[in-house]
Amino acid sequence: MEEKTSKGMKRLGTVAAMAAVLAAGVAIWMAVPPKITAKEPDFGASIDPALIRRGKYVAQLGDCVACHTEKGGAEMAGGLALETPMGTIWSTNITPDPKTGIGGWTFGEFDRAMRKGVAADGHNLYPAMPYPSYAKISEEDMTALWAYLTKGLQPVEKANRMAAMNFPFNLRFGLSYWNAVFVDGTPFVPNRSKDEVWNRGAYLVQSLGHCGACHTPRGVGFNEVAMTEKGKSGEQFLAGAKVENWHAVELRDLWTVEDTVQLLKTGQNRFATASGSMTDVILHSTQNFTDDDLVAMATYLKSLPSKNVKPVPPKPVYTSAPETAFNTTGGLGYTQFCNDCHRQDGTGVKGIFPPLAGNPTVASKDPATLIHITLTGWETAATDAHPRTYTMPAFARLHDKEIADILSYVRENWGGGAPAINEAQVAEARRYLDPKIDASTFETPRLAGLLDEPNKDQLVLGMRLNSETNKLLPDHVGNDLNCTSCHLNAGTVADGSPYVGVSAFFPSYASRAGKEITMIDRINGCFRRSMNGQPLKPESKEMVAMLAYFDWMKGETKPEDKVEGRGVGKIDPGLKPDPANGEKIYAAQCAVCHGADGEGLKDAVGRVVYPALWGDRSFNIGAGMARTYTAAAFVKRNMPIGFHEQFPLGQGGLSDQEALDVAEYFSHKPRPDFPDKVKDWPNGGKPKDARY
Structure with missing residues (x-):
């Protein structure tokens, strides 16, 4: 068992904790590894399949796959890189391979690694693996997890990579001192004054869920200042924290039980859409939880008192644009770059683009996550409930002041009193994140x-x-x-x-x-x-x-000039459209915004969000978009939106053939007539895709 990370946001803080201790020079002796106390389980001649199934579920509760599986790699075979300011750590192979995995370990060695952060050969693990939380795992769950990892997985021979940490952070023996000072190995103890649901939730949040790794503030040694809601520092448990230029929101009394369950199950709720590494947590972990366990976790979180005012739900109907929408730089910036997805009143598009009103990321006093998302982009979690992902492209192409103005406008109108963002804050985040900037030569007017x-x-x-x-x-x-x-x-x-x-x-x-x-x-x-x-x-x-x-x-354009990005381009006229395939593409890519029957999308009070593509409320037969190849060129470069990272709408992404097929499908649907069509092309030259 080696370091665990959730791609940037999780567990890095505990690595920094070790760094802080070493840098202070307090770790100066070689410590004896803790003794192994756990007994080897007796699985008998054949292991119970139900135990392996339970172990797999425990692994999902602990989100093991997110860190111990590199992109495109074999499951649980390790190799995922965690970049830190002190060096690079790679997660290790936890398949039952006896040579490179944990196949040669005993259960006692596995249990010690999980609870105390010491590997089978006695070396200390970096606390990027959250063993301070895993120490609270029950004996039954630990046994089931061991059964799954050793009996339920295929062994994969894949050598582990040594951590490439800079001096003095490569001196692992210092971690013994850090553990002695900061790690409480007390197993989870139920609160007898609470019911079974509350206790189940507390157990999951504190142990396998290790929610505090991101959402609890850090102390002088970059340790989590509280591991439970108890004790002198208990009110800081899950009170929100800054981690790697993200702000993990406070989880205490954040939403209703139903709202929290919905976010953990689907990646979305009426307040927000998951962002950052939380999307991976939902993808690999929480969407697989039973409803009872989700309710238990949400019940526990709701019970934790908070001193902070929580965001109110967004209004369920559209309102007018804020007064400053059209007379401030931030308002006009929002109108240009944000309005199409988040709408004039910040209510977003239900099930697609998140609301800004009532969104904790918008309302947070610490704007780190809001700035981070704006500079680097965002993608929804892929869940069974919402399998299609939507993206927000990076807006690093905008200047720091432009971003600060837009985000300040957002916070002024939907942030519940959150302070404005200044240019220096954006500049600092940009230096840290070093985001990629769109390379297009098109000069976007502001x-x-x-x-x-x-x-x-x-x-x-x-x-x-x-x-x-x-x-x-x-x-x-x-x-x-x-x-x-x-x-x-x-x-x-x-x-x-x-x-x-x-x-x-x-x-x-x-x-x-x-x-x-x-x-x-x-x-x-x-x-x-x-x-x-x-x-x-x-x-x-x-x-x-x-x-x-x-x-x-x-601007300065002259009639003889060639304007970069003008028009919508062309589609190869030699391609032949397939409307049957176009119908499939429409259902998969277009219907979510334009309706299953082309009727468009409206809000709760019947106001248009995205327009109809056919029928009485759409363009008539004389429009250029009623021509297959014109429509295909537009679709190729501009639809759907929120599909990938193209600046500024995540627009386009279909192939020429796909765009042509779907354009043939919707352009030939019924639509209003145009009586003056008889006057068109009086000198000849009517294009072959004209509808009349």
Whole structure:
């Protein structure tokens, strides 16, 4: 049994604890390893399969696989690297291989390693393996775990790697002193004043679950200041802690029992979605717990009193955008980069993108996790309840001040009084995390820059008419779309039909109209076709504002220039669509946002979240998106969102063929007619995928 880590967030603190002791020079003698006291279990001639099944469940309770299995490696064969400032540790092989695993160990040696952190050959383990918590495991569970690891797993011969720790941290004998000072080997003792459910929960949280490894503050030796809720320091148990530029939230009285069970089972609840290494904990461990054990853990956590005010549940209905949404740099940054997933009022999209209102990560006084996620990205846990994962890409491409402004806006409106974030805090996290920065050469316009212009009010109105077209122009929009449905993030996304430089290319000849058209003609064409509505008057305040916004987006672009990321690209016209396959792709990738029958997604009070793709509330037959190859090009580069790490929406990811197949499927579904279609392509040149 060797060091255990949960990919960055867990157990590193106890390694640092050992480092602190050594650095202080207090570990100066060779200690005698603790004696082996556990008796060898008698499994008889043939081991009971039920015991192995129980042992496998115990291993899931302890999340063994998360640390003792490297990515792509054999289960429990070790090799997962834990990078620390003091060096690198690799988890060890715990399969029953007699040469490289634990096949040559006795049960007593295994029990000693689990409870006291000493390997079979007598060397001390680094406390990245949470043996201070595992010491509380019951004798019955330890025996079952041993049965599973030695009789239920296939042996894998895979040599262990020596830890590459820097001096003096490579001197393991110092850990004997650390153990003597900080490790309490007392087994779990039930509280007779509590019921069976509470005690079961306390046992799981304190021992196998080792929740305190992340969620309990550290002391002078970087030890967990409390291992239970008892004693002088007991109120600090699970009170939240900073670990490796994450903030593990306080678990004491955090949510209702039902909310906690839901998060541990599915990775989501009405307050939050799991992030960081907690996604791995849920994937490998807690989603496999019985409902009774989840209820027991949640009951215990709920019983622990807290001095801190807990976040309130988010409002179940949409509200208006906050007052500062369109007149501050943080508000406009949020509108541009966050609104599509987390929505104007921070309620998120149920089952897909987490709410910000009531989210403990947003409300935490320590913003470490919020900054971490923003700089490096995020992915949901893959669970049986939510097998499809969703991602938030890294926003390291934004400057430190931009991130600070956006996150401060988020905390001001949905953080329950959490303090603002400053540029220095983001810069410090960036130095520590060294996140990768998107390499695209597309210069993403910043909507916050609108506030620097003398006609800022007009420009902001033009931007909002693109983002909230349906709401602000109800007499001109005949369906559920906004301009930004096709021109992503108000026209600022590369290959998402951006507005960058567009007005420089007008007037220009349009083959569909058979004549030269102006920017006004182009805008009104979208109102009549894509939005199945009515054109704006050229002299109207709204049209003038939209034109001003487009001119701002033009920047220094000249008619002869080539704009990087313009349009939506092309799909090979030689490919042949397969609508049957497209139907399967739609069900797997698109229906979650656009509805099983293309009806779109609405909130609890019937307001549109994501638009319909066919039917009366979608674009009409004259729209460009009704053409298979045009739609396929858009889908290829922009749909689905939250699919991987593409900046800024996690957009795209399907192959050319997949995009073509799904575009053929939805573009040929019933949709409104366009009476003026008879006037299109008067000079010929009608494309082969036109619907009429």
